[in-house]
Amino acid sequence: MTAELLRVRDLAVSFATEGGTAKVLDRVNLTIGRGQIVGLVGESGCGKTTLARSILGVLPRNSAQIGSGSIVFDDADLLKVDPATLERTVRGRQISFIPQDPYGSFNPVFTIGSQIMELMKWKSPELNDRQAARSGWLPRFHGRQRYRADRQRVLEMLAAVQLPNPDAILAKYPHEVSGGQRQRLMIAMALLTEPKLIIADEPTTALDVTIQAQILKLLRQLATGRGVAVLFTTHDLGTAYEICDRITVMYAGQEMEEAPSEGFFNRPSHPYTSRLLRSLPSNDGGLVGIPGEIPSLVNPPIGCRFHPRCEYATEICCSQRPEPHDVGVDHVVRCYHPVTEKPKQAVQ
Amino acid sequence: MKFLVLVVNRCLWFLPTVLGLMVITFTISHLIPADPIAAAAGENATAEQIAALRVKFGLDQPIYVQLYRYVLAVAQGDFGISLYTQRPIVFDIATRLPATLELTFVAVLIAATLGIPLGVLSATHRNSPLDHVLRVITVSGLAIAAFWLAILFQLLFAMKLGWTPLQGRVDGWGPDSVTGFFLIDAVLMGDLEILQDVAAHMILPAATLAFPAMATIVRFTRAGVLEAINSNYVMYEEAMGFPRRIIVWKYVLRNALIGTVTQIGLIFGILIANGVVVEAVFDWPGLGLYAVSSILQSDYNGIMAFAIIAGVIFIVVNLLVDITHGLIDPRESR
Numbered sequence: 206m207t208a209e210l211l212r213v214r215d216l217a218v219s220f221a222t223e224g225g226t227a228k229v230l231d232r233v234n235l236t237i238g239r240g241q242i243v244g245l246v247g248e249s250g251c252g253k254t255t256l257a258r259s260i261l262g263v264l265p266r267n268s269a270q271i272g273s274g275s276i277v278f279d280d281a282d283l284l285k286v287d288p289a290t291l292e293r294t295v296r297g298r299q300i301s302f303i304p305q306d307p308y309g310s311f312n313p314v315f316t317i318g319s320q321i322m323e324l325m326k327w328k329s330p331e332l333n334d335r336q337a338a339r340s341g342w343l344p345r346f347h348g349r350q351r352y353r354a355d356r357q358r359v360l361e362m363l364a365a366v367q368l369p370n371p372d373a374i375l376a377k378y379p380h381e382v383s384g385g386q387r388q389r390l391m392i393a394m395a396l397l398t399e400p401k402l403i404i405a406d407e408p409t410t411a412l413d414v415t416i417q418a419q420i421l422k423l424l425r426q427l428a429t430g431r432g433v434a435v436l437f438t439t440h441d442l443g444t445a446y447e448i449c450d451r452i453t454v455m456y457a458g459q460e461m462e463e464a465p466s467e468g469f470f471n472r473p474s475h476p477y478t479s480r481l482l483r484s485l486p487s488n489d490g491g492l493v494g495i496p497g498e499i500p501s502l503v504n505p506p507i508g509c510r511f512h513p514r515c516e517y518a519t520e521i522c523c524s525q526r527p528e529p530h531d532v533g534v535d536h537v538v539r540c541y542h543p544v545t546e547k548p549k550q551a552v553q
Numbered sequence: 554m555k556f557l558v559l560v561v562n563r564c565l566w567f568l569p570t571v572l573g574l575m576v577i578t579f580t581i582s583h584l585i586p587a588d589p590i591a592a593a594a595g596e597n598a599t600a601e602q603i604a605a606l607r608v609k610f611g612l613d614q615p616i617y618v619q620l621y622r623y624v625l626a627v628a629q630g631d632f633g634i635s636l637y638t639q640r641p642i643v644f645d646i647a648t649r650l651p652a653t654l655e656l657t658f659v660a661v662l663i664a665a666t667l668g669i670p671l672g673v674l675s676a677t678h679r680n681s682p683l684d685h686v687l688r689v690i691t692v693s694g695l696a697i698a699a700f701w702l703a704i705l706f707q708l709l710f711a712m713k714l715g716w717t718p719l720q721g722r723v724d725g726w727g728p729d730s731v732t733g734f735f736l737i738d739a740v741l742m743g744d745l746e747i748l749q750d751v752a753a754h755m756i757l758p759a760a761t762l763a764f765p766a767m768a769t770i771v772r773f774t775r776a777g778v779l780e781a782i783n784s785n786y787v788m789y790e791e792a793m794g795f796p797r798r799i800i801v802w803k804y805v806l807r808n809a810l811i812g813t814v815t816q817i818g819l820i821f822g823i824l825i826a827n828g829v830v831v832e833a834v835f836d837w838p839g840l841g842l843y844a845v846s847s848i849l850q851s852d853y854n855g856i857m858a859f860a861i862i863a864g865v866i867f868i869v870v871n872l873l874v875d876i877t878h879g880l881i882d883p884r885e886s887r
Contacts (some may be wrong), residue, residue: 306785
């Protein structure tokens, strides 16, 4: 058993669009250690969600295409595992998911309880691997004893995510509970199957700012307590700083820098991340943007995709993408000209 | 609680809707510039005889008095006397209504049991050969006229292949009438032979009616499934590894059915209208056939009775649809 839980290497994913083929992921690397909380940070459209969905194996069937690379999870390359096995033994059971939109991610016409129990019927930790791997085409019964055990688990978990009155909530329909409660339910469902990894795709974007902090604290506390690793995508650096052990920054379909949170915020090495940190609103009221705009993914710049906006760019940046190299402990950057000076202003 | 309010609310609307229907039917039929009395009295009637008949049927009164009397009578179950057969219309209708209802129910049942699964398959296999074949079938289902399809079926299955009877509802007397629904009556009698005969008579007219209905159901189910399948909850269910079968046939289908159920309500109305033609072709002794003869004989009371009964059936079915909606979609009822 390796120390790494998930290792994405050279993953390339493209989408067929009306304007042509969009190269949404360009040979992306990502590493998640066991029990680690990793923040995947980037602007909208930088490929965070595509990367998250690639790991889950639920890219849109007809438009997305995986060009190359590997996604090694627990020593098995998920891209080489057959889809049926992925569906039965990996998704939900070993890797679970917290969606961005707690409003639309519950099925509106079934009670919350019936949806949670459906999850438990197929993914309960009470099932052993052989039972879980059985074909979904055969009729299957929950079994009275297991149902009771599962329901007990569910009630305990709802209490753990601090939902009042778990019994009553299970009998309700999704539209009858608040957004914050729904996201707590999503966290509960993600933890219930005792996975090794949770993929949380911007789990707080749709919520009120006041609730965001509570939910994040809860997620961090529960995941750390159970030793579950979390891949947390966000466009908000502050949020990432609060809960992540490690940060990976993406720009236009390329990962730029991977580093432990402390190292990242104190000594950002990639020109993009450095400028990103400088562009945070500061106490003296200044706002510094990054000149230029996000490139098109159909015709992306060759080499480092940030080079048209980069003040340090040289010829080689425009022809070949830099390989990752270490600039500190566990601190990897993909740049020919990493920034060495400390930023003028650290976060918080 | 909200569900109860929904049911009561819909039921309260029932009476005003029926009243409106009666006023419209009555007005339209009295605006037709034909003189039913003259027709009923015959060619050789004198002016005095016609006038006497007019008084007898109350047609000498102003139209609003006639309307008032008519509504009162209908409320008591009296649709008047057929100008042609001289019998109370209620009797005529009572013997024919079950035949039409049975035919319509069977047609809807066929249309739904075939149409819903086919609609789901056509959505999950979008743009596959199966989807294209189904598209051709559904478009023809919507485009082909019922009377033409009926004759085509008769020519092929009854005349050429001889698999089914040509027309009628049963050979001989049929089962002892308990419900008036021959399929049920035959089962109640426990007579397999009659059941078989009744079913054989039922197949062609029911298939003719069911075909366009099935086409509509396929198209609406397909659209509903496609919409649901692109939703976030399906993405979530997939990400959590729910079996595909469960996602499609349980979670997606129930959402898609909300639209399909509405369509089934509307289809009922279309089937009653199509039934007039189909019953005429297959000589099916139902309301439709009665309506056709009433029209041919300018029998006011008969035509109005048909329009009102058909309307009431339609309203009742849509009342049931609204209630079913509340049962399927908790957002309406809770």
